[in-house]
Amino acid sequence: MSERKIALTEKELIEKYKLNEEEQKYLLPLMVEIENAVKRHLTGLQ
Amino acid sequence: MSNLQQERNQLLLDIWEGRKPKRVPVTAMVSLEYALQYKGYSLFCELYSPKHCFEAADEMASLINSDNLPVMPETMAAVHRYSMNRHMVPGKDGFFQHPNYSPMEFAEYPRLIEDPVKFWAQVIRPRIFGILEEDPQYGELRLAMANKVVSEKYIGMGTPELVEKYERTNIEAVALLSLAPYDYIADVFRSFTDICIDIRRRPEWVLDACEAMLVLWKGVLENVQPVPGKINTVTLPLHMAPYMNRRNFDKFYFPSFKKLIQMIQDHGFHAVIYCEENWDPHLEALNDLPGRVHIGFEKADPKKVVETLDKRHIISHFFDTHILRSATPGQVSDEVKKLLDIVAVNGNYIFAPNKPCLVLGDARIENIQAMVETALEYGVY
8 A cells, every 4th residue: 555645635635535516615625624734743743 | 601591401400310390301403414404505515614514503593492402513524524434424415324334353352352442443443444544654643633623613613602692501511422332342343233143153252342342431431521510421322222132132232231331420420321212122121220310212112111210210302203294383282292291290301302303304393393392381390
C-alpha cells in the first residue's frame, strides 16, 4: 500500500470519497479543514 | 434558569428520587434528518452544515413543546464519512445506517478474551475505521482532528443554546452510551447473525467474551467524569434479547448485563436502558436489576409491564409512532389517553414515542404536536 499524503487536495478528496455535487458544498470544505488541521499539527511538531 | 425549566427539571428529579411528579414528563424524539427534511434540506448537502442543522433543530423546538429538546443539532456524519466508518454508512437516501458487518473472525475470540482493550484498539478499530487502516502512522491523529474540527463547529449553536432558548429540561446529562456485553459483541465485533451461530459452535467463548466486555467497560467508566449537579446517565439500547429464547437469555445475555448495570451504578451513574422490540418474555428478569433503572420499551405490552415490573424502576416510551404517519390529530390524542390510562398509574412513567421519527414520512408534524400536547394535559396527576 502506498503511503498516504499528509493533506489531500480538494480534487483528490472528491475522487477518493466519490463526493457528489451536493456533498461538495458543505462536506468537502470540512474535509479540507480536517486535512489542513492534520498538516498544521504535523508541521508544528517538526 | 427560568421557572418553566425548573418545573420541567423537577418532574424528572422527582421520578429519579422515587416521588410521584406533578405530571408525567413528556419527551419527544425526532431525528435531525427529519428536521432537515422538514425544512426542505438535503441529507447529502445541509446535513454537513452545522448552521443549517442548528436552524432545523431550532424550528422543531419551536413547533414541539416537549419537556426535552426534541432534536439535537449536532451530527458527526462528516466524521463518519471522513474516517470511512464501516459501522455508519450512508444509504442511497443519505441516511446513515449500521450495517450487519462483522470485523472479527470467529477464530479470534481467544484474542478478544485475553486482552479486550488491546484487541479492540489495535485489531478491530483499524478494520472499522478505514482511515486507520489506510494511514497506520497518522490515522488516529486524523480521527481525533476530524472529531475536533466538526465538534468545534457547533460551539455557540448546539444543544445547550436551544435548551436555554426553549426552556427545556437540562437536569440529565448523558455521560456515556454503552451496550450490554452480549449486544456489544454482536454490534461491534461480530454481527447480529454471526453471534447467533457462535453460541452454538463455542458457547464458552461467547460467555468468556461477555465477561471480557466488562473489563473493557470498566476502563471506560473509570475515565468518564460526571457533570456536577446533574443526573448523570449511561444509556444502553438493548438489541439482541428479543431474538433469544429464555434459556439462552438467562445463560448468555442477562448475567453480564446485570453486572454491567451494577458497575454503572457503582461508578455513580444512573442506567437508562431501552428494550428494543418485544421484551414480554424477559420482563421478570428486569426485576433482578439492582437499584432504580430507567427502562424504555418499544413493543412490550404496557399493561403487562405495569403488572410485572417492580415500581422502583422508571418506565417510559410505549407510544406507537406508526399512528403518527397517517392518523388525524384527534385519533393520536385518543391513543395517547388510552396509553396514559394504563401506564401513568404509579408515578414512575415518562412519556415518549416508542421510536424516534427518523425521516419525514414517519410522522406528520401536527400529529407529533397533538401527541405532546395531549400528554402534557392528560398526564397531570
